[in-house]
Amino acid sequence: MIDGIIERPSPNFDARKLPITLLVLHYTGMTDAASAIDRLTDPAAKVSSHYLITEDGAIVRLVDEDKRAWHAGNAHWRGIDDVNSASIGIELVNPGHEHGYRPFAEPQMQALLPLMADIVGRHGITRGNIVGHSDVAPARKDDPGELFDWERLAKVRLALPRPHRHLTDPLWSDASFLLALERFGYQVVDAKAAVRAFQRRFRPANVDGIIDGECRAMLLSLLTGGDKGAEARQARG
Structure with a gap:
């Protein structure tokens, strides 16, 4: 203690x-x-x-x-x-x-x-x-x-x-992004608020509530192990 x-x-x-x-x-x-x-x-x-x-x-x-x-x-x-x-x-x-x-x-x-x-x-x-x-x-x-x-x-x-390396935009639709965000842990009843919360946590320089390629890429990385997961996937080819 x-x-x-x-x-x-x-x-x-x-x-x-x-x-x-x-x-x-x-x-x-x-x-x-x-x-x-x-x-x-x-x-x-x-x-x-x-x-x-x-x-x-x-x-x-x-x-x-x-x-x-x-x-x-x-x-x-x-x-x-x-x-x-x-x-x-x-x-x-x-x-x-x-x-x-x-x-x-x-x-x-x-x-x-x-x-x-x-x-x-x-x-x-x-x-x-x-x-x-x-x-x-x-x-x-x-x-x-x-x-x-x-x-x-x-x-x-x-x-x-925050994921930084090997980011790849999965090109999800907005609905698919919200499903992934819910899977990560967020409640998405208010979609824009949920996106802003995600950005405030992982992209604080731009908290606009808009789902874009960077947000999609970061969320994919987080769901698949972050930077280390991305590096492992790249190493496997």
Whole structure:
């Protein structure tokens, strides 16, 4: 376990109904850490997370991991509809898109990595199940957003990397792309929102909600093992 965690227990939790298989990252979307902590511990707000990390790198525990925190809301990932029951939620203090969205602070990222590694190691969470709030609730949420450094996490195997090499456009129709996106894990009831969530996660420089050749190629790569899978297929000829 990580040392130096600050305890600020929230009353907003209940019993889990599923084993822990997911880790969901959020931003707070509020002006400062104090406001976010106050809301996450307010019984009337009915929201919480397991952890919160301030911009100066302090880790605050709000809900014990064996309890179901209320962080994901109406969400879905890889066949799981009760994402709260199956996940650990981490809130990163950041004003978000409504209050002056900015890059995540270096001390915050330095605190996040060992916390994630500890959680993932203890629960056996796979990289494909380390997601953002926008991944599990694409029609409602944008966080942690396009400024979050997923590639930094991927370099230490705490997230799936963005496919870069040997990308081939499979020329799927839009309907076929959405079926593939659903197979990967997204809920596609709101198609454009699902595409934007995929782009925000894997192509943050261009989040336009339009299915194009690059999106198709990246999704194909992810479904077939990423860059290493592509290299293996190329080697086989």
